[in-house]
Amino acid sequence: MIQLRGIKKIYRAPDGGIVEALSGIDLDIGDGEIFGIIGLSGAGKSTLLRTINRLEEPSGGQVSIDGQEITALDAGGLRLARRKIGMIFQHFNLLASRTVAGNVAFPLELEGWKPKDVKDRVAEMLDVVELSDKAGSYPSQLSGGQKQRVAIARALANRPHVLLSDEATSALDPRTTKSILSLLAGINRLMGLTIVVVTHEMNVIREICSRVAIIESGRIVEQGTVKDIFLNPRSKTAREFLAKLPRTGYDEGAGLPREAGKPVAVLAFDGSAAEAPLISQTIKATGADVNILAGAIDSLYVSRVGTLTVQFGGAPQVIAAAMDMIRAHNVKVEVIWNG
Numbered sequence: 001m002i003q004l005r006g007i008k009k010i011y012r013a014p015d016g017g018i019v020e021a022l023s024g025i026d027l028d029i030g031d032g033e034i035f036g037i038i039g040l041s042g043a044g045k046s047t048l049l050r051t052i053n054r055l056e057e058p059s060g061g062q063v064s065i066d067g068q069e070i071t072a073l074d075a076g077g078l079r080l081a082r083r084k085i086g087m088i089f090q091h092f093n094l095l096a097s098r099t100v101a102g103n104v105a106f107p108l109e110l111e112g113w114k115p116k117d118v119k120d121r122v123a124e125m126l127d128v129v130e131l132s133d134k135a136g137s138y139p140s141q142l143s144g145g146q147k148q149r150v151a152i153a154r155a156l157a158n159r160p161h162v163l164l165s166d167e168a169t170s171a172l173d174p175r176t177t178k179s180i181l182s183l184l185a186g187i188n189r190l191m192g193l194t195i196v197v198v199t200h201e202m203n204v205i206r207e208i209c210s211r212v213a214i215i216e217s218g219r220i221v222e223q224g225t226v227k228d229i230f231l232n233p234r235s236k237t238a239r240e241f242l243a244k245l246p247r248t249g250y251d252e253g254a255g256l257p258r259e260a261g262k263p264v265a266v267l268a269f270d271g272s273a274a275e276a277p278l279i280s281q282t283i284k285a286t287g288a289d290v291n292i293l294a295g296a297i298d299s300l301y302v303s304r305v306g307t308l309t310v311q312f313g314g315a316p317q318v319i320a321a322a323m324d325m326i327r328a329h330n331v332k333v334e335v336i337w338n339g
């Protein structure tokens with residue numbers, strides 16, 4: 001379990017001014033969880049992530065991992081604690097002068113592993129990331145996705161309990177991003193590793209996270225299960241991120257038909273309701289017109305959620321009855337236009 005309490009970070013600018021990058025962050029991340037931290041550029045995501053292993057020294061607050069207070073450790077204690085915390089970065093941070101195998105071996109050599117154990121563990125890790133055939137290649141001979149696989153193998157070589165991922169897929173194309181995310185999800189299942197993912201892309205959260213915190217100007221403005229955030233985003237930032245996904249339903253009415261007496265609503269439902277032929281039942285039972293304008297089903301890491309944007313037609317009491325019937329099936333009805 002990772003616990004952050006009242007984490008603050010103040011940077012001092014060269015001109016003497018100060019930047020409050022983190023303004024008191026409280027967060028609990030469970031064992032074996034893939035937890036996402038999402039925010040716009042400059043929100044403080046990377047700073048927050050880097051306080052967990054004290055790559056960035058917090059100006060205030062406490063970080064604990066498995067009951068050990070990381071923020072109370074001296075340099076020697078911190079060095080030991082960091083063995084249990086792997087990290088991967090946007091630009092991979094591989095050693096150009098070392099081969100793939102040499103990169104994965106590096107942290108083990110630093111820890112004084114025996115050469116034979118290093119060799120075995122490197123072979124095992126390259127197998128996990130499916131790069132056994134590249135053991136003798138140099139980073140410059142690899143694609144971005146392959147470089148990130150090497151970085152993952154290196155980060156996990158000495159069996160950490162926690163993996164911190166700082167925009168690890170931001171430099172990769174969508175297909176490679178998917179393959180790296182599915183590798184991380186597989187490793188999470190295989191090794192029970194806790195993964196903390198910093199990203200500015202909601203699709204990363206959708207693909208692998210079970211819970212997410214949304215950070216804005218150094219504060220958490222919303223957190224919850226990914227399913228909750230998809231079904232019921234409360235903060236403006238969450239809504240903006242959802243609107244950027246290649247899906248519809250949270251566009252706040254832009255470009256939708258605006259006809260008097262025909263309200264437009266977004267229906268948000270979870271996996272079970274998504275299976276029911278609710279719309280046709282509602283039309284039959286109430287006599288309302290329900291015109292589907294757009295729809296999307298999101299497959300989340302742990303479940304599925306969907307949204308439908310619909311236009312209602314009919315007498316006002318008929319429309320009200322149709323909305324009530326839909327709500328009675330645990331579907332959220334958010335009217336986004338009513339004129």
Ligand SMILES: Nc1ncnc2c1ncn2[C@@H]1O[C@H](COP(=O)(O)OP(=O)(O)OP(=O)(O)O)[C@@H](O)[C@H]1O
Nearest residue numbers: 011012019021039040041042043044045046047048
């Ligand atoms: N070393 C530093 N010195 C001064 N200010 C800094 C430093 N590092 C970060 N900041 C400032 O702290 C704030 C948070 O930065 P941070 O890099 O954590 O944001 P971020 O959400 O990760 O953004 P991005 O997605 O662009 O990396 C920003 O205002 C940034 O300019």
